[in-house]
Amino acid sequence: MTLRALFLAVLAAYSANSLANVVPPTLGDFGGVGLMQTPSARMLPAGSVAIGTSKVEPYGRLAMTLQPFDWLEAVYRYTSVSTVKYAADPTGKQSNKDKSFDLKVRLTQETRRLPEISVGLRDIGGTGLFSGEYIVANKRWNDLDFSLGLGWGYMGKRGDIENPLGWIYSGFRDRPSSFDSQGGKVALTSFFRGPAALFAGVQWQTPWKPLILKLEYEGNNYKNETGGPTVKQDRPFNIGLTYRHSDYLAFNIGWERGNTLLFGINFTGDFSPRRGVPRKVSDPAPVPVRPDNSRPAIANDWPEIVRQIEDNAGIKVQKITRRNRELVVKGEHKRYLYTAAALGRTARIIDAQAAADIDWITLSETHSGVPVLETSIKRDTFRKTLQQDASLGDLRRTVEQVNALPRREEEVFAKKDEVEFDWGFAPGYNQNLGGPDAFVLYQLTANLDAQLRLSENTWIDGLMSFNLYNNFDKFTYTAPSNLPRVRTYLREYMISSDVIMPRLQLNHVKRMNSDWYAMAYGGFLESMYAGVGGEILYRPLNSNLALGFNLNWVKQRGFKQDFALRDYSVVTGHASAYFRNIVPTLAPGLNLTLSAGRYLAKDLGVTFDVSKEFDNGVRMGAWATFTNVSAEQFGEGSFDKGFYISLPFDLMTTASTRRWANIVLQPLTRDGGARLNRGPTLYEITEGRNVDFFHKNFSSILQ
Missing domain, CATH: 2.40.160.40 (monomeric porin ompg)
Structure with a gap:
């Protein structure tokens, strides 16, 4: 060489x-x-x-x-x-x-x-x-x-x-x-x-x-x-x-x-899907497969089956019925982030105890009492997949997902009372960044939330917040405004009371037909506004497009966030178009929401919300609102804008959970382009119709 x-x-x-x-x-x-x-x-x-x-x-x-x-x-x-x-x-x-x-x-x-x-x-x-x-x-x-x-x-x-x-x-x-x-x-x-x-x-x-x-x-x-x-x-x-x-x-x-x-x-x-999640050591062990690979002759204890489904699969059961050779569990997810995980655990329980002539196991998913989606799997293929006699792909090919439409039920094995009461405590955190009084103003709270379900589609939910610690003693500046003060009284709302009631709201939701949903609500809708309103949503199954419209009459609340109201009132509402995965080749998971209408300061305009959704549920997004208010009238910042990150707690905890951490960064709190911060919306309630999310996390069906 x-x-x-x-x-x-x-x-x-x-x-x-x-x-x-x-x-x-x-x-x-x-x-x-x-x-x-x-x-x-x-x-x-x-x-x-x-x-x-x-x-x-x-x-x-x-x-x-x-x-x-x-x-x-x-x-x-x-x-x-x-x-x-x-x-x-x-x-x-x-x-x-x-x-x-x-x-x-x-x-x-x-x-x-x-x-x-x-x-x-x-x-x-x-x-x-x-x-x-x-x-x-x-x-x-x-x-x-x-x-x-x-x-x-x-x-x-x-x-x-x-x-x-x-x-x-x-x-x-x-x-x-x-x-x-x-x-x-x-x-x-x-x-x-x-x-x-x-x-x-x-x-x-x-x-x-x-x-x-x-x-x-x-x-x-x-x-x-x-x-x-x-x-x-x-x-x-x-x-x-x-x-x-x-x-x-x-x-x-x-x-x-x-x-x-x-x-x-x-x-x-x-926070991408590359990152593994902590082992769910706090979750109950899944029900084992029957060792003899047989089917029981008859299911004897349906109350016990309901208890197992709720404790092990995290499904709040509303009803268990039979339709020919199909067993249907109707309920709402309460624990597992991925529907496939809840379906798999439910199927284990049903397979171990359902009658021998049941061939299909179906989870009829609801949210807030509204039917969202039905997902069915073949019983024998599911068991073979658990025993590694069939592949995950074989099981996926048996999956059927359809609208949860009313169908004739041959038998009703279990049914829950419609009136229920739930409550819980959780920590809270509030902040205001970059103001003239201090770079970071923050507050730690203890939050008590409660829900009283009056019927399958009607409920009351409320939230009480108790101040634990804050540095609001530095908060002395009230921002100037050239518009009605719909958000710039932030200081007054943050410092006026140590015990507040951010929300107390009556809700009624109804599915009009297979793709249309409607909602009416009233009460103390958020920390600064009370009133009444309604929303309709068109969201077809397996579609990347949804259309919605909401209209509200609201009145400004007192600074102590109790039952007092101030003089200012406004009619506000928006028409919205939701686009999912708009550029699948170049930017997979890119979503766009366009909303046009009237804002709290009575200005008219459009909000653009762009976000990236990862396969594990993490979302990163930004919004900008442009209205008929000039930059000079809007004041510092020229127009409303901000950024947000939504992180499932499930990615960070040793116990499965459907709770989320929402981090919002808004450069300035101004009055122009301000929207009503009510919740939940119909789009959030019907998120289970996002079947892509189900299939991207289908492997969790074996957990």
């Missing part, structure tokens, strides 16, 4: 190894994957959620990073500027707060020869203090990950490169000011305009796995800086390290601008 051939062989082997030795992505100062001040083309795994904080004087940042798809990163960020006072703070004690939002899209994935390339927008729709755009490429070489990018705006202030887009159109050579004191406006005319600057960096995964070293060259020259003239740059190079204590916790230390210390902490969680 010649020396040249040997060199090429070694180089090829080293290059092949370079893609295998992955330098893990780390989070930058602004949130999102990057080095320190500069972003990279890398992404976290889809389904990741990261919360990080960094301190580089005079800036303190708190950011949440969401990764709904492997090609899309979204960042929501608060920035505190210690050298500038918050204009809305009447005491002058609090530093300025800036709220902003970033997006990054991956254009290409890395290959053996080509880099990974992403394009991004920083500080969209904020005040524009840190707004900038960039395109960046990354390439790995063994334990090194190199990045090279071109930045505009805040990331390109050095301006040492003529904007290459100016060769296409001269208008790209100048950048209009994107600063807006109110924030909330997207400065489209500033994107990728003005002078540009190169930025670059490298990450080294050291031989000690927890430690990653970073070096970057940034494109910002820190002239005319938001933090004032005291912010100076001695050198454009930043150096730092990341210590990964675990897959969930990392610490950042660095030296930036040649004169300033960086310190940061990041928490990262993987």
